[in-house]
Amino acid sequence: MEPIVIYTQPDCPPCEITKKYFQEKGIAYTEKDVKQSQIAKNELIKKYKSYSTPTVIIGEKVITGFNITAIENELSNIHNEE
Known part of the structure; x- marks a missing residue:
């Protein structure tokens, strides 16, 4: 699987939700x-x-904010490529 990086900062509720996801x-x-x-x-x-x-990096894809639809689409794209 492509490496996933999440850029966060303290006191950021969407960051916490993203990490929990x-x-x-x-x-x-x-x-x-x-x-x-x-x-x-x-x-x-x-x-x-x-x-x-949060900004989520999945491979070369940059997803700004907790955008569940974009995250799941990118994760499914990765699984389809494997």
Whole structure:
């Protein structure tokens, strides 16, 4: 499966919902806290052109916010490719 990265920050309810979604599905992800890491913040802004959290990266797909439809579509695309 493609690596999944979630850019988060503290006190972000949609971030918590996003992480809980992946945990409940048993899907591994890497969390990058943009408040704790300037490197993560720079990646989010410069590489992915996003200024909000959560931002979910699945392979090359960038999903801003907790967009369950986009997340599930991308996850199903990955499963279909395997």
